[in-house]
Amino acid sequence: MDDMNFLHQSFDGSSVMNFPPIIIVEDDKLLGLSLKKYLEQTLKLNVQLYSSSEDCLMNFAKFHPKENPFCLVTDISLEQGSDGLLLIDILKDKGFEFVSIVMTGFASIETAIAATKKGVFHYLTKPFEIENLKKLVIQALQTKLSTVLPREIVSEGEGVFAAGDRNKATSRLKIDRPTVEDTFEGMIGRSKAMRDVFDRIQKVAKTDSTILIMGPSGTGKELVASAIHKLSSRNLKNRVSVNCGAIPAELLESELFGHMKGAFTGAISNRKGRFELAQNGTIFLDEIGDMPQLLQVKLLRVLQERQIEPVGSSENIDIDVRVIAATHRDLEKAVAEGKFREDLFYRLNVIPIKMPALKERREDIPLLISHFLDRFVSADRSNEISFAPLTMDLLMGYDWPGNVRELENVIERLVILRGGNEILPEDLPAKIFRSNPLATHQYKTLFELPEIGVDLKQILSDIEDSLIMQAMNRTRGNKNQASKLLALNRTTLIEKMKKKNLEL
Numbered sequence: 001m002d003d004m005n006f007l008h009q010s011f012d013g014s015s016v017m018n019f020p021p022i023i024i025v026e027d028d029k030l031l032g033l034s035l036k037k038y039l040e041q042t043l044k045l046n047v048q049l050y051s052s053s054e055d056c057l058m059n060f061a062k063f064h065p066k067e068n069p070f071c072l073v074t075d076i077s078l079e080q081g082s083d084g085l086l087l088i089d090i091l092k093d094k095g096f097e098f099v100s101i102v103m104t105g106f107a108s109i110e111t112a113i114a115a116t117k118k119g120v121f122h123y124l125t126k127p128f129e130i131e132n133l134k135k136l137v138i139q140a141l142q143t144k145l146s147t148v149l150p151r152e153i154v155s156e157g158e159g160v161f162a163a164g165d166r167n168k169a170t171s172r173l174k175i176d177r178p179t180v181e182d183t184f185e186g187m188i189g190r191s192k193a194m195r196d197v198f199d200r201i202q203k204v205a206k207t208d209s210t211i212l213i214m215g216p217s218g219t220g221k222e223l224v225a226s227a228i229h230k231l232s233s234r235n236l237k238n239r240v241s242v243n244c245g246a247i248p249a250e251l252l253e254s255e256l257f258g259h260m261k262g263a264f265t266g267a268i269s270n271r272k273g274r275f276e277l278a279q280n281g282t283i284f285l286d287e288i289g290d291m292p293q294l295l296q297v298k299l300l301r302v303l304q305e306r307q308i309e310p311v312g313s314s315e316n317i318d319i320d321v322r323v324i325a326a327t328h329r330d331l332e333k334a335v336a337e338g339k340f341r342e343d344l345f346y347r348l349n350v351i352p353i354k355m356p357a358l359k360e361r362r363e364d365i366p367l368l369i370s371h372f373l374d375r376f377v378s379a380d381r382s383n384e385i386s387f388a389p390l391t392m393d394l395l396m397g398y399d400w401p402g403n404v405r406e407l408e409n410v411i412e413r414l415v416i417l418r419g420g421n422e423i424l425p426e427d428l429p430a431k432i433f434r435s436n437p438l439a440t441h442q443y444k445t446l447f448e449l450p451e452i453g454v455d456l457k458q459i460l461s462d463i464e465d466s467l468i469m470q471a472m473n474r475t476r477g478n479k480n481q482a483s484k485l486l487a488l489n490r491t492t493l494i495e496k497m498k499k500k501n502l503e504l
């Protein structure tokens with residue numbers, strides 16, 4: 001079945017030009033126009049072109065989120081410093097749902113990672129083959145349709161729209177894939193600890209109670225807040241987030257409660273605070289443990305009286321906002337140490353949700369890996385990534401102090417920097433080997449102490465020589481790559497080799 005037939009069938013034969021549009025934001029006029037023309041002609045889809053994020057936003061202001069475009073293709077660094085990733089954020093905040101593809105003139109890992117964090121479908125490094133953009137748009141279309149069409153339609157047929165291809169790709173991963181039961185509002189987890197969290201979210205979502213989410217950094221506290229909001233009756237209103245630890249103390253009050261014109265230098269007009277912006281919705285107070293004491297008092301009053309007082313105003317505003325707070329700190333300890341107000345703690349801790357560290361639920365690691373890999377597999381079919389069994393064991397044995405966020409970053413880097421499509425132990429960052437029981441176990445058997453003892457200095461030096469030479473051989477003499485395998489600076493490796501007279 002070709003692309004066009006598929007679309008006609010899927011939409012009862014209605015014109016594909018009625019299908020939600022593709023939006024392109026590109027400040028290079030010539031490039032923008034050629035992309036638009038090419039996609040219109042080859043896919044017969046409605047393509048709208050904007051030269052800046054401002055233009056695009058102005059146009060979107062006229063739409064209701066239900067009139068989603070299905071795909072946004074944007075340059076990352078647009079003229080006048082505007083930023084494609086920010087544009088994606090703003091539109092998603094407004095409730096638009098679409099698949100995003102970003103184009104970037106410079107391929108930096110950081111940019112790519114920032115892009116995938118925003119749920120970006122794929123990024124293209126300029127210059128790229130226009131054909132590749134078309135392929136990605138078709139895949140984006142497939143993704144979009146799979147969410148609005150019955151499964152049979154999506155998996156029917158062959159060619160670009162056959163869902164079977166994707167299954168083929170993923171079945172080659174030697175990793176357990178998350179099932180529907182392992183997925184809850186975008187969160188993955190099969191462990192008892194995570195199933196308990198999902199249960200609790202479901203129970204509390206329908207209430208208006210204040211929630212306190214506690215747990216180490218990167219365990220998904222923000223995802224929990226978002227799930228509670230989505231499942232609550234407030235979901236048509238805003239969920240507004242404030243990172244209480246990231247905003248300077250002197251600005252936080254006005255950020256939360258708003259200010260009146262002239263309230264302080266720089267207050268050139270009245271400004272609504274985040275509580276007011278969250279009216280009838282939910283406010284997510286992240287890193288509440290870092291809130292300055294003075295504001296803790298004010299927040300307590302707001303929670304008790306359900307009224308806010310903008311800075312410089314003498315009038316109170318009634319608010320109807322559900323409060324969800326989160327912290328990676330041990331708040332009870334902070335209370336005991338006098339760093340956090342006890343009365344506020346009890347006011348917030350109506351319903352606690354405790355997020356488990358990843359090392360306490362290692363069985364979720366393969367599922368999460370598979371979930372993060374999916375972003376890449378679905379965007380590029382040639383990416384059939386698998387893991388050597390030892391690689392997986394090492395990932396399972398590591399303690400993940402940065403929890404799911406750290407795992408997500410490691411997988412993204414592995415995918416972006418990988419040499420082949422099988423990830424081997426030597427592709428892993430050095431930290432995974434440190435204090436890893438599996439790696440330590442190997443060392444133990446490798447270096448069993450002989451009855452007669454050893455010359456430790458000599459042995460250590462021999463081991464060093466051997467590992468350096470192995471790394472140099474494996475990388476065909478590339479000192480840069482060899483130094484990575486050994487977790488050394490390139491210059492340290494060169495110095496060592498000079499000192500030891502080691503050359504290939």
Ligand SMILES: Nc1ncnc2c1ncn2[C@@H]1O[C@H](COP(=O)(O)OP(=O)(O)OP(=O)(O)O)[C@@H](O)[C@H]1O
Pocket residue numbers: 186187188189215216217218219220221222223224286327328368371404405408
């Ligand atoms: N169970 C999960 N399934 C899928 N992705 C997850 C899960 N938990 C966390 N993540 C991902 O890990 C990253 C960190 O999650 P999040 O920001 O919610 O953590 P956090 O606990 O709020 O961190 P912090 O305390 O540092 O603010 C995000 O990219 C999120 O999508």
